[in-house]
Amino acid sequence: MSNRRFLNLSRRQVVRGLLATTAFGLTAKLGTGCSPSGSGGSSTDSTAEGAKPADGEPLTIGFIYVGPKDDYGYNQAHAEGAKGTAAKFSWVKLVEEANVPETTAVAESMRSMIDIDGAKVLFPTSFGYFDPHILKLAEEFPDVQFFHAGGLYEEGKTPKNVGSYFGYIDEAQYVAGVVAALTSKSGKLGFVGAKPIPQVLRNVNSYALGARSVRPDATTQVVFTGNWAEPIKEAEAANSMADQGIDVITCHVDSPKVVMETAEKRGIYCTGYHADQVALAPEGYLTGAEWDWTNIYSKIAEEVHSGKSLQDGTIEHILRGGLKDGFCKLSAYGPAVSEDTKKAAEAAKAGLIDGSLVIYTGEVKDNKGGVVVKAGESLPQKEPKLEGMNYLVEGVLGSVGG
Amino acid sequence: MAAEAVQAIGWWGVPLAIIAGTMRGGTPFLFVSLGECLTEKSGKINLGLEGTLLTGAMAAYGTSYLTGSPWLGVLAAGVAGALLGCIHGWLSQQLRVNDVAVGIAMIIFGSGVAFFFGKPFIQPKATQLPTIDLGGWSDTPAIQAALQISPLFLIGLAIAPLMAWFFKSTRWGLFIRAVGDSPEAARAMGVSIFKVRMLSVVAGSFLAGIGGAALSLYYPGLWTERISSGQGLMAVALVIFARWNPIACLWASLLFGGAQAIGPALQSIGIEDGYYLFNAAPYVLTLVIMILTCSPKRTLSGVPGALGTDT
Amino acid sequence: MSRSQAWRRSLESFVLPFGAILAGLVLFGVFCALVGTNPFGVYASIWKSAFGSASTFQNTLIRAAPLMLSALCTALPARLGLVIIGNEGALVVGGVAAVSAGLAMGLAFPPFVVQIGMAIAGMVAGGIWIGAAGWLRHYRAVNETISSLLLNYVAIALLNHLVGGPMRDPSSLNKPSTYPLAEINMLTSIPGTRVHWGLVYGLVACVIAYFLMQRTTFGFAARTAGGNIRAAKIAGLPVGKLTVVICFLAGSCAGLAGMVEVAAVQGAANESLNVGYGYGGILVAFAARHNPLAAVFMSLLVGGILASGGILQRAHGLPDSTVLIFQGLVFLVVLFSDSLYGRFDFFKEKPVVVAPPSPPPSPGQEPVVLG
Structure with missing residues (x-):
């Protein structure tokens, strides 16, 4: 009995198998029928490759x-x-x-x-x-x-x-700091960072040093959001900075879009990062540090x-x-940047390019009062010490502690 | 530029940021949690609202960009959410299919859909929803900015009591509660459990989709793949925090929205340490409240009886 | 006769999931065709990059390894009727605890002992994490799904806080991490492959879990309690203890996955612990109907999908999110297939007068017999 059922079963199995095969064939047809654009695409790809000189x-x-x-x-x-x-x-x-x-x-x-x-x-x-x-x-x-x-x-x-x-995109940030400090009314700048890691800290510090090189009383408030992409916290950080009277902000997060747009909405200035963001803040965009x-x-x-x-x-x-070797560049100056500011910025840029200006030239103190670069000492950009930066310079409000 | 008018407001910035944050950051929470509340009242959990939120945000931004009408974007977000809701509502009611598992699969699927079709909308700038400025009386820009209120927030504000009334006093509300509390009784009343749950899930997902629109068209007002940062999942906890009561969902959304502003606001006045721990505050708070209020001796008031069961 | 019946049912539990995977593939093919990519080219690429050769299959195995352990974190409590989704959190605390143990023991002990120490630390930490959710469930009636979800966020915040501050190695520079484990204490690869020993941990854990739940009185008690708590209480089963113990075991599996991740891959704890192995594990568990042996195969499937994610981008120009749609579709169909058990006449005993086997009361109650 079990044998007969077995046979019976396998017959059904065969029928079902056949049905399934037909169905699959159908979908296969359907697939190919639907895919002329796809196969066309891949064939143009291969011809393009073949046609390459x-x-x-x-x-x-x-x-x-x-x-x-x-x-x-x-x-x-x-x-x-x-x-x-x-x-x-x-x-x-x-x-x-x-x-x-x-x-x-x-x-x-x-x-x-x-x-x-x-x-x-x-x-x-x-x-x-x-x-x-x-x-x-x-x-x-x-x-x-x-x-x-x-x-x-x-x-x-x-x-x-x-x-x-x-x-060394911090060179571009240094110049942006110059522009920010000279354009700011309050002398209070803001920096939205993702995490207190050396790459971010170096940008913050160079920005602040650039600002203080032209305006010794300028402060840079830093807020860390804790992660590379936190759109809501970035917006909150930008808003609370604006509430505190900060009138130029910049950032080092994965996507600066939120910070730039929030700054523009709040009617304050901003400087960009990673890429040219003037389209996001046509009025308030001053300049920006861009990769190349x-x-x-x-x-x-x-x-x-x-x-x-x-x-x-x-x-x-x-x-x-850095700027000299074309690793990074500056965005074009925005409408709010005055002629004098442009001159100061161009001077800083020229100094960085010809090597007469070294950002980390002593005496540099951290914001707790300790000396990080001794007087008379000057750390060129290549200095490995700078790639392990774990402090915020004087004039930066904030701390690196998690 | 208004830079001349900028005044430092110091410590007041923290409460102000929290108040503003509650309304700005609370709006998406409000819609998602009301959606989840409606869904859970019918006895099903929808963890997939994270995917719905993302799809809604993408659909709203894309539609607003293509048509120039942000309100059409809001509608598109709702419809996109409802479509995902159809999948969840149908699938999670199949025999032996667990709603939590479907929810997690829907997070993956929904975010996949949102990211796949959202690629072309990351760069362009879409028309944002208009805001209602209630801060005209003050000349402090900080207060003016804090009181720029989205009509979506007001709509959410209206939906919460409406939903409470709907559950309490309408026939349909009774059906949903019956289906959620004791499906047997509902069946005896001649109510189709499948249809009621399906409609609840779809309507809830519609609301969650609009929550996505609040993210991409109001605050922070852009479309990126990281826009939601887990708010859809958090809404599930929020509903429990709110005891399945729409009015309480409103308060809880405001609280959770405000909590997002605490970390950055404290740092901006100089309190620096432990921001990761601040960020976890809403979760810890929900957990603590759950532990304090739950007891094996009595069931929670408001908990839908059939929630988390296979019926 | 009953043998024949068992044969048909085993066939059912074999054909349905595989049919579902095929259906998922077909749906994904339709999607590819709709967006203008040739689905057959895509299938060929997926095969080639996930299973095609010994080398690419190892890619799949490497990605499957953490999923097996993580899946047990959901699969074990499911036998008690609990839905735990705290895998990610347990994995993270397990990883942190394992690194702490590994650093504390340092070079004072032979590597083998240090590895055991790390494994135990990871398992205990993960176990406590999920055990707490189980305890809260039983003694405070706190919904375990939600509490374990919340615990994920707490664990991740804790991880970020620890590696960003108290446990941070200052030389980890731009990726905050703990101090690295000594090279000698790391888990090595299985000889002749590039797959680390974590895969074996996963396989062994799945087999042990299978026997524990299916072949021991402990497992029987757990399954009884999962079927009907009231009946189990009347029968005198210690339901509370069972709940806590099973949740502890579940969490310790995820914690072990965290230990493997730090001891075999990263060499230190950092945010890369939190990359979604937990959520992947939940889906694997449900798709495997909470059967630990089936979880092995489902992990391989997901590992294969993940392994093919790259080639979809490189060879077909599809965006990175395509793999999410692929994964989502396959899982939705596999979950749906669960409802089809007992629906096909083919798998039933037609000529038998006895009623066909009734569908199980809830998912995961019956063993899935693998072919």
């Missing part, structure tokens, strides 16, 4: 971002640099991944870019990718070059095929393409630069 071997470059590529901030600045580079050179094949957390996920992403896409150069752009993920992968793939934004390269300890690049990654990424890509490498030391392991 063969000026040298193609170079596959992988970019990894920790957040969405279009956050109006940090990640977007990098993504635009990547896009710009790919547009410049026909031999660049760009592969990108966004929203990759700083876990095994990034190690796996790098690996599959190397294994599947054949990437020879990687730009993992988030600070947290460095240790341990990049360090591990670099040992495993010694002929792939890893360029990391902001990591600390240590001679002899870090694998040879890892390079670190970052911009296209410039840097093109340079690195060209060097690698011409046969240079980190491994043989023909590309520097620590690549740093």
Whole structure:
């Protein structure tokens, strides 16, 4: 009996199987029927690739971002640099991944870019990718070059095929601080920061030092929101600063959009960060510190393409630069900036570019009274000490304690 | 620029920021919690309102940008929310399907939809909802700014007592309470449990979608993928904090909204330490209140009897 | 006859989830077609990047490892009828506790002992975290779903506070972290692979959990209490104790996941502990109908989806959010498939006069037999 049922069953199974297959075939048809645009898209892709002029071997470059590529901030600045580079050179094949957390996920992403896409150069752009993920992968793939934004390269300890690049965007913040202090009525400036980490603290301090270089009584109030993307807290911070009589604010968070728009709504001034934000605050926007990654990424890509490498030391392991080397730039001055202010700002900019002006020149005190740069001492931008900054300078209201 | 008129208001900035924060930051909470309240009254939990909030925010911003009409955006947000609500309402009522699990899947799905279709709207600037300025009497810009009130807030303010009245005094309100409290009794009354719950979930999601519109078209007034920072999930706790009472939802929303302003406001006057812990204050407070008021000897007043059961 | 019946039911519990996954894939394909991408190209890429070769399969395994442990945090209490969603919080406190233990023990003990110490610390911390939710549930009637949800936020705030201040290593610069664990105390990879030992922890925990719940009197008592608390009380079962113990065990699994994350991957505690393994685990548990063995397979599925997220962006130009839609669709369909048990005649014993097996009273009451 059980045998008969078994047969019976399998017959049904066959019928159902057939039905299912037909249904699947149908969806398959439907799928292909629906996809002319898709297949068309991919075919144009391949022809475009094929049609590229063969000026040298193609170079596959992988970019990894920790957040969405279009956050109006940090990640977007990098993504635009990547896009710009790919547009410049026909031999660049760009592969990108966004929203990759700083876990095994990034190690796996790098690996599959190397294994599947054949990437020879990687730009993992988030600070947290460095240790341990990049360090591990670099040992495993010694002929792939890893360029990391902001990591600390240590001679002899870090694998040879890892390079670190970052911009001294605090130079642009210094100039923005000059503009802010000279434009402010109250002499009170505000800075919305994400976390009290060295990269943020350096921007705050340079901004405040720039402000005090032209207006010794200027203060900079800093508020930390605690995370890179907290739109509501950023808006609250900007609002409460405005309530306190602060009339120029800037920020270092993932996306400056909220701070800029809130400042404009409150009728106060702002200076931008990451990218040009004048469209968000047409009246109150003074200037801003912008990245120029296209410039840097093109340079690195060209060097690698011409046969240079980190491994043989023909590309520097620590690549740093500020306004002079085109890592960063300033947004065009807004309508509220006076001619005198522009002159002062341009003078500061010229000093930073020709090296006659060093931001951290003694005596610099922190805001608790301790001396951080001794009188007569001057810390050039390259000084590693500055990359481990853990204080706020005199004139900054706030503290670095969590 | 109004910079000449800026006056420092010092310590007063903290209460002012909190008051302003309650109205600004409380508006999305208000809509989401009223939506969740309606949903839970019918006996289902919708954790997916986080996804609904994001989809609503995206739909509102996108529609306002494309059509130039922020009110059309608000409507689009509600409709987008209701569509997600349809999925949740239907799926969570299938046999053996747990509403909490569906909610979490809907968070993923809803945020996926919002992020996928929201990409083109991150850059452009959409028309914002107009505000009603009640601060004209004062010449302190801080007070003027604090009293710029959104019509959405006023609408939410009106919905709360309306919903309380609806539950208490209307036939439909009775149906919802019956379905939520004892489905058996409701069935005996000849009420379709499926339909009542479906409608409650969909209407609740509609409200939550409008909460999203409050985020993207009023405060902070933009569309990014990080706009909600967990408010949709927090609303679930808020409703419990409010004992499933719409009026209490109003007060709780104001409290939670104000709590978001405490950290930045305290820092701006010089109190610096432990802002992460300040940020956790609303959650701790809710937990403490739950612990203090719950008791195994009596059930909570207002708790829908069928909540969290499979019936 | 009954053997044949069991066979059909096992087939049902095998065919339904896999059918659901297929349906989810078809829906996702339709979505891809609608937005102008060839779904078959997408399927091929997903296969290639998640399961296609030994190397890409390891990618899937690596991503699945934390999900297995995290899923148990929801799956175990579900047998008691409790819905716990505090996985993320338990994972985070487990990670912090494990690092504290690892740093405290330092180099004073052999690595093996330090690793055990870290595992115990992580498990105890996570266990207390969820055990507290269980205790509150039983003795104060505080809804466990909500309290565990709230505890997530408390845990994350605590983590941020500790790594940003009291426990911060000043040299961690731009990514605030605790002091790093000594290299020698870290968990290594399984020889011949790049998959860390956390995967084995997960597999073993799932197997133990399965036997504990299905084959021991303790598990039987828990399932009885989950079926009907009043009856269990009348039968003299210590429901309160059961609740707290099971919640403790559940939390300790998530805490162990946190320990693995710090001891095998990060080497220190930082905000990367909080990247959604908890919420992923909840869905895995529900999709596996709270069966620990099925959770292993569901984790692999989710690991595969996550592993394929990259190639969707790189090879098909789809935005990063596509993987969320993919994951959402698959889970919604899998959850829906739960309601289909007993609905198909095919899986029932037609010629038998005896009534077909009645549907279980609540999800997760019956074992899912895997093929």
